[in-house]
Amino acid sequence: MKTVEKKIGIVWFRQDLRIADNPALRAACNLCDTVLCLFIDDPETQTVSQLGSASRVWLHHSLQSLSEQLQRKGAELLFAQGESEDVLQAVSQHYGATNLFWNRCYDPKSIKRDKKIKQSLSHLQPESFNALLNAEPWDALKGDGTPYRVYTPFWRMRSQSLPGDKPLSAPRNIPGIQANVSRSGNVKAATSKTNSSFKSVELDELNLLPEKDWHIDMMSHWQVGEAAAMSALKRFLKSAVHDYKDARDIPSIAGTSRMSPHLHFGEISPRQIMHTLSAGSDNLTQLTNGEETFAKEVIWREFAYSLLYHFPHTVSKPLDKRFDHFPWETRTAKHLKAWQRGMTGVPIIDAGMRELYATGWMHNRVRMVVASYLIKNLLIPWQKGEQWFRDTLVDADLASNVMGWQWAAGSGADAAPYFRVFNPVLQGEKFDKSGEYVRRWVPELEQVPNKYIHKPWELPPMERGLFDYPEPLVDLKESRARALAAFDQIKTPD
Numbered sequence: 412m413k414t415v416e417k418k419i420g421i422v423w424f425r426q427d428l429r430i431a432d433n434p435a436l437r438a439a440c441n442l443c444d445t446v447l448c449l450f451i452d453d454p455e456t457q458t459v460s461q462l463g464s465a466s467r468v469w470l471h472h473s474l475q476s477l478s479e480q481l482q483r484k485g486a487e488l489l490f491a492q493g494e495s496e497d498v499l500q501a502v503s504q505h506y507g508a509t510n511l512f513w514n515r516c517y518d519p520k521s522i523k524r525d526k527k528i529k530q531s532l533s534h535l536q537p538e539s540f541n542a543l544l545n546a547e548p549w550d551a552l553k554g555d556g557t558p559y560r561v562y563t564p565f566w567r568m569r570s571q572s573l574p575g576d577k578p579l580s581a582p583r584n585i586p587g588i589q590a591n592v593s594r595s596g597n598v599k600a601a602t603s604k605t606n607s608s609f610k611s612v613e614l615d616e617l618n619l620l621p622e623k624d625w626h627i628d629m630m631s632h633w634q635v636g637e638a639a640a641m642s643a644l645k646r647f648l649k650s651a652v653h654d655y656k657d658a659r660d661i662p663s664i665a666g667t668s669r670m671s672p673h674l675h676f677g678e679i680s681p682r683q684i685m686h687t688l689s690a691g692s693d694n695l696t697q698l699t700n701g702e703e704t705f706a707k708e709v710i711w712r713e714f715a716y717s718l719l720y721h722f723p724h725t726v727s728k729p730l731d732k733r734f735d736h737f738p739w740e741t742r743t744a745k746h747l748k749a750w751q752r753g754m755t756g757v758p759i760i761d762a763g764m765r766e767l768y769a770t771g772w773m774h775n776r777v778r779m780v781v782a783s784y785l786i787k788n789l790l791i792p793w794q795k796g797e798q799w800f801r802d803t804l805v806d807a808d809l810a811s812n813v814m815g816w817q818w819a820a821g822s823g824a825d826a827a828p829y830f831r832v833f834n835p836v837l838q839g840e841k842f843d844k845s846g847e848y849v850r851r852w853v854p855e856l857e858q859v860p861n862k863y864i865h866k867p868w869e870l871p872p873m874e875r876g877l878f879d880y881p882e883p884l885v886d887l888k889e890s891r892a893r894a895l896a897a898f899d900q901i902k903t904p905d
């Protein structure tokens with residue numbers, strides 16, 4: 412009698428740390444008798460090695476949460492370290508895997524790696540899916556076949572097909588491998604077919620958490636994981652979203668969704684967001700102003716992914732080539748450090764930078780202001796700011812971060828014109844009128860009267876000495892003029 416080959420599928424988790432609306436997991440459950448869930452800490456690729464310190468902390472907790480979710484459904488999450496291709500090869504031999512599934516990443520390194528793996532492990536019939544975006548970046552092209560460089564027409568095109576495909580429900584149970592991970596890390600699996608030497612590790616052995624305990628305070632601001640992401644979304648959609656159009660610009664209030672780290676790690680999908688938002692409707696026409704503005708912001712993220720996919724060089728180089736020759740300041744160490752530490756002497760900048768350091772997140776309005784200050788007032792290349800954000804944000808995301816920085820520099824797609832230099836005093840006075848945000852993060856200014864809260868250097872000299880706060884690093888007016896003069900040197904189109 413002919414024996415039917417049992418199918419054993421590997422689900423390789425990356426930026427999709429959830430079980431609902433996870434097409435790779437669903438496909439494996441549909442096709443395979445046994446499903447092996449795997450996370451690889453790969454030093455070679457973007458997914459983990461270039462994660463900054465704050466994101467590594469988030470990743471640790473997110474993996475912990477995913478692992479518990481999977482266990483409840485009957486599966487183990489295995490952790491491994493090493494080059495993805497080698498690990499997948501070893502895992503598949505060890506367990507006699509027949510199939511491989513993953514959800515796509517869109518950064519250049521991951522794309523290159525995944526293409527290679529599709530070839531080298533073709534015997535596992537690798538299948539990839541879209542779980543990170545509402546629609547694929549290669550489907551988002553203009554009529555003439557070129558990628559969008561301006562957001563508004565991108566939104567117009569995308570909004571036609573929203574909310575898009577219905578999200579998948581979580582599998583009822585997952586026929587997992589009963590991996591028995593001993594203390595030494597050897598995997599003894601019930602279904603193990605060969606003696607190959609694959610070793611899994613414990614989550615703690617990935618060393619995602621730093622030795623110092625700063626991360627404990629930072630994480631006290633967050634609830635991590637799939638269930639927490641969905642609850643946060645529902646809470647936001649129940650109330651705050653209705654004022655979102657205006658409230659999203661006020662950094663002192665919780666006027667935004669804080670979905671960004673959940674989206675980055677794939678604890679929630681944009682499809683789930685759009686469907687929860689549209690509440691069963693097959694289009695977005697019923698949305699309130701606040702809801703529509705929120706949908707547009709979520710699609711800004713898709714725009715960022717489209718730019719990353721179509722213009723991968725922009726992760727380090729300006730999209731606008733004129734900026735290749737921009738006369739940046741060269742001796743920047745002191746100013747950069749003051750900016751990073753929130754000690755520039757400009758209250759709204761320091762408040763933002765300290766919020767970032769303490770919570771791993773910064774309000775979008777303030778991100779724009781601190782970026783403009785670094786690039787234009789201090790003339791420090793945007794890449795330095797992008798690096799710092801990458802290290803300190805829990806939502807650090809190559810696509811959105813690079814787009815945000817290039818936007819602020821005036822060198823990206825649909826960017827703010829270079830000559831539009833944010834005035835941090837006016838920004839503070841407009842969006843943090845009573846100085847609540849500044850006082851929260853820069854407590855040494857707590858007693859400064861509202862009139863001076865965004866410009867304490869104008870306090871009468873006698874009062875100035877009462878506050879232990881630095882003098883501004885640079886004069887805002889002079890540094891603005893210097894930035895515009897620098898721009899004059901490159902402004903002729905190529």
Ligand SMILES: Cc1cc2nc3c(=O)[nH]c(=O)nc-3n(C[C@H](O)[C@H](O)[C@H](O)COP(=O)(O)OP(=O)(O)OC[C@H]3O[C@@H](n4cnc5c(N)ncnc54)[C@H](O)[C@@H]3O)c2cc1C
Pocket residue numbers: 659667668669670671672674675705708709710711712713715773774775776778779782800804806807808809811812813814815816819
């Ligand atoms: C210099 C700079 C750097 C940035 N770096 C990042 C980053 O590394 N990761 C990141 O997720 N966002 C980044 N942003 C975009 C934006 O600041 C954050 O997405 C937003 O503040 C996250 O908070 P929220 O989830 O409460 O946003 P909400 O206002 O609730 O928006 C909902 C979602 O829409 C998306 N979104 C909103 N605004 C933008 C935007 N301008 N660009 C792309 N997506 C957007 C996010 O996924 C966000 O979670 C950056 C912006 C700037 C100006």
